[in-house]
Amino acid sequence: MNENVPVANTGPIRLSTDKPIGIAILAMGGQGGGVLADWIVGLAEAEGWMAQTTSVPGVAQRTGATIYYLELLPARDGLKPIFALMPTPGDVDIVLAAELMEAGRSVLRGLVTPDRTTLIASTHRSFAVGEKEKPGDGIGNPAVVVDATDFAAKRTIAFDMETLALKNGSVISASMFGALAASGALPFSKQAFEAMIRAGGKGIEPSLRAFNAAFERATGKPNDVVSATPHKHFDTMPDTAGHPDLDRIVHRIRAEFPEEAQPLLYAGAKKLTDFQDPRYGDEYLTRVAALHALDRQNGGAGKGFAFTVQAAKYVAVAMAYDDVIRVADLKVRASRFDRVRKEVGAKADQIVYMTEYMHPRMEEVCGTLPKRLGLWIENRPSLFARLDRIVNKGRRVKTGTLLWFLSLYAVSALRGTRRGTLRHSRETDHREAWLSAASGLLASNYDLAVEVLNNRRLVKGYSDTHARGLSKFDRVMSALPTLAQREDGAAWMKRLRQAALLDENGIALDGALKTVGTL
Structure with a gap:
């Protein structure tokens, strides 16, 4: 039975068209994402706005960040708005990502859109489990992420906020708060942001330093230039190392080796001296010097002494084995x-x-x-x-x-x-067999000799990790008799090594070896 209840004629009912400001924060454990969300909520409420925050935790460490979602709206006549509990693709005004790949994931999720979203992201990396588990270089390409965010966002502010925070004794949430203040995406003054940090009561001074440093950085030069390949930095060789044995090592590097190999030789000698003692570093130079003599005899000067350069790197790696x-x-x-x-x-x-x-x-x-x-x-x-x-x-x-x-x-x-x-005995025997195989190719196939040196990259770690790497090394080297007489032998050896680095179980390497077997 239906009952008709008379309703007063109050005119058409119209829903409010006010839209809240939607903010998504993507942060991992220990990065202060919750603190940052609380600061933003406290800031809005201190300015007379209504605010709400919710969070969806990541599945596990470095397989996904916690997503904090906030909505802010100016208060109206004591009316309480109804806020959303989670971000909707295409309806987020500000995205703050505490790590570069999390910024990329926010784009994939549709949280970043070119018509409305300001993206604030740190360009530093905290590598995910999927990146770490690959035997080779499994690191995601940061340039691809930056290109995608530049296209997907209305405005992007991206620089290394983690390093900036650490330099100021704070955590990344403080520098992200500073970048948010500098963006102008929220209608609040810088003084209001600073007052919110002071109201926190803990770590005020370091947080303010990081906040102001990020504010100035975002105002002056908002974006970092990232590269797919990390910049290689070598320490400058000193005129003196302050110890007779170490001074002798530095003098040998300068006197006996080409300039192209000196930075790697200095890094290798430092590593091996730390690993064992100065005499071990001297043994390393003696071994590389013998390889350099062979390199010079077989036209290495015309190839930039590539054999010597790779020997300087990988002989040090082989001698500093993990035990x-x-x-x-x-x-x-x-x-x-x-x-x-x-x-x-x-x-x-x-x-x-x-x-x-x-x-x-x-x-x-x-x-x-x-x-x-x-x-x-x-x-x-x-x-x-x-x-x-x-x-x-x-x-x-x-x-x-x-x-x-x-x-x-x-x-x-x-x-x-x-x-x-x-x-040590086994490592020495294995190293000498490897170097002998590489040296024997210098006269007939210089490029292949260099690639054989590069194969040492496959051997790393200790225990089970070392055993798996050694097995892959041996399998790649098993193709050497087939490739030694081929002009494209170096290219094929490189392909085999790359296949070995693709997966832990060596499935890709199995296929590559079968292909080489048909040559």
Whole structure:
């Protein structure tokens, strides 16, 4: 039964046409996205506006950022507006992305549109899991993202807000707040923005420094130029290193090697001196000097000594292999503890504990032992298996505790015995076989010899990672007899290496090797 209720004739009912300002913030854990959202809401309310914020968390660390969505609207006669709970594609006025690829994702989601959206993004990178897991260079191309955002947004402000914040002792939310103030996308004064930071009560001075630095940066030069390939920076060789052994290394680099290879040689000598000792750095120069002599004899000068340059890089990489001693050494360094404290923003009176996830195998234990003892254990499978059942277990190691710190410190102190270990012997044998194969090609196929040196890029890490890389290296090198007599052998070797770097399981490499087999 329907009941008719008389309604007074009040005229047509019209909905409000006022549109709120929609703001989307894309930020990862630790970047202060929630703080930034609270600042914006507090700022709007302090200026007499109505505001609402909601958030949708990311799925997991670096697989997606948390999206904070805000809507702001001037108050009218005490009426409360109804705000949306999440951003609608094509209906967002301001997007703030705390990382470059998150800016790209905001474009893909349709949050950025050329008719209305101001995009404010930091150009620094925090690499995603998908980028890190690839054996080769899986880093997304930042130039593609910048091109897309320039086309998709009405206005773009993009520079490295993370570095600017760190220089001022703050976090990226403060510098993003400064860039937002400079954009003029919100109708509030700079003084109102600063007052909101002061009202926070914590980290006021560092936040204000980062805010003002970002405001000036966005006002003067709003956009950074990004490149698909990172800029390579080499330290300048000093006139003196302050120690006789180190001075001798610097003098040898200047006196014995071409200018093209000197920056890499200096970087390699520094790395190996840190890895072992100055004598090890001197051994490195002696080995590269022998390769350079062969390079010069086979017309290397006409090719810019490309063989020597690549040898300077990859011989250092091969000699500074990752072993248990190296890992322990890096984990107990004071510089690492200081860096972690700085990254998490710990105060002087706060204690920071780090938990290391380690899974040693008996192979690593034998590799750390003297050569004869390590081989003796490996040659007794039953003994090796029993010991492996004891050792081969996942462990959570707290390096801040006395027991674990002293244990790792004791392992790192084995550096003096490294030259006599089984692992060092095997690394040396493998390195010399690789260099012999490359050197033997110089007279007949110079370019292929260079590519053989470049194959060392496939070998990295330790434990299972090292084993997989070594397996790929051996499979790529297995094509050398086929390619040695071909004029395009260098191009094919490069293709094989690139295929090996495409995926962890080597599926692409399998296909590439089958193709080479048909040549």
